[in-house]
Amino acid sequence: MNSRTILILILSVLLGCVFISSAVAQQDGYPRYTPERVERKTEAGDDGKLKWAKYEAEKCRGCSGTGKTKCKACERLFDEAGCPDCKRKEKREIVCRTCIGDGSLPDPLKKVHCPGCSGAAFLLCTVCNGGGKIRVDKAKRLSACPACRGDGAFPCKGCGGKRHVSGAALKPSLATADDTKKIKRALDVTEKMLKELGRFQPKGGDKGRKEAKALAKILKSGAKTHPAFKGLEKQVGKYMGKIFAGKQFVGAAEHESLAMERLKASAEYYLKMQKRMLELTLKRVEANAKIAAENGGK
Ligand SMILES: [Zn+2]
Ligand SMILES: [Zn+2]
Ligand SMILES: [Zn+2]
Ligand SMILES: [Zn+2]
Numbered sequence: 439m440n441s442r443t444i445l446i447l448i449l450s451v452l453l454g455c456v457f458i459s460s461a462v463a464q465q466d467g468y469p470r471y472t473p474e475r476v477e478r479k480t481e482a483g484d485d486g487k488l489k490w491a492k493y494e495a496e497k498c499r500g501c502s503g504t505g506k507t508k509c510k511a512c513e514r515l516f517d518e519a520g521c522p523d524c525k526r527k528e529k530r531e532i533v534c535r536t537c538i539g540d541g542s543l544p545d546p547l548k549k550v551h552c553p554g555c556s557g558a559a560f561l562l563c564t565v566c567n568g569g570g571k572i573r574v575d576k577a578k579r580l581s582a583c584p585a586c587r588g589d590g591a592f593p594c595k596g597c598g599g600k601r602h603v604s605g606a607a608l609k610p611s612l613a614t615a616d617d618t619k620k621i622k623r624a625l626d627v628t629e630k631m632l633k634e635l636g637r638f639q640p641k642g643g644d645k646g647r648k649e650a651k652a653l654a655k656i657l658k659s660g661a662k663t664h665p666a667f668k669g670l671e672k673q674v675g676k677y678m679g680k681i682f683a684g685k686q687f688v689g690a691a692e693h694e695s696l697a698m699e700r701l702k703a704s705a706e707y708y709l710k711m712q713k714r715m716l717e718l719t720l721k722r723v724e725a726n727a728k729i730a731a732e733n734g735g736k
Pocket of ligand 3 (some may be wrong): 563
């Protein structure tokens with residue numbers, strides 16, 4: 439091993455440390471709502487049955503309702519690096535991740551954070567931490583990241599860049615579904631995915647490729663119920679293939695596990711939000727069935 443290689447390895451370890459300490463707890467560093475506490479009120483309609491009340495959400499605490507927030511990716515990047523989020527524009531402003539730019543949490547019956555990118559529109563390159571560049575030669579020279587080739591990220595195929603998706607594919611829609619069986623089936627799929635994701639603890643390194651396949655399999659298992667997973671399930675292999683291009687760096691296993699952890703966290707947030715909405719939907723439909731029974735099936 440020559441001295442230059444050693445230097446690259448040391449520097450990548452340093453970069454890796456900064457990244458991991460700031461990103462593991464809260465994946466992308468932005469606050470999120472607690473799905474279990476999200477409310478969606480009902481009211482009695484003219485026919486006496488419960489329907490969803492008009493959606494009213496409080497101002498987003500992440501951006502005070504402006505829909506914009508300060509880029510956090512830049513805080514951990516060196517000055518010469520790029521940024522896939524704010525592009526290093528003067529104000530370093532980005533679309534608020536907490537509310538996806540709406541200024542308040544969007545109606546979760548209709549619009550949910552993308553289960554792939556969590557509202558970023560891209561999957562981050564964890565090899566360069568999004569900077570697109572890796573520093574070599576005693577910090578004098580920068581070279582393009584071998585994984586993302588300088589882009590710092592990869593466009594998300596879960597939402598196609600929209601940052602949000604529409605949620606469970608119930609007919610006619612999640613907001614108007616009234617078939618108890620179908621709602622329960624969607625809930626089962628959602629809970630099963632959450633269980634499997636809970637057990638999925640990626641380590642990267644030697645196990646990386648096997649883990650990427652396992653993650654794709656979990657996402658595929660819910661693709662019928664949650665169409666956003668269709669594109670994502672296919673993207674996991676390609677995305678991780680790029681991340682594996684950073685194998686020669688020390689810290690590669692962490693970069694790999696972090697890439698999978700981020701996908702896991704995004705999928706979990708989406709699924710928890712869906713679980714909550716499906717449970718509320720079931721409650722509404724079951725209450726209506728009771729009302730109908732009391733009225734003699736009218
Ligand atoms: Zn916001
Ligand atoms: Zn930035
Ligand atoms: Zn990169
Ligand atoms: Zn997305």
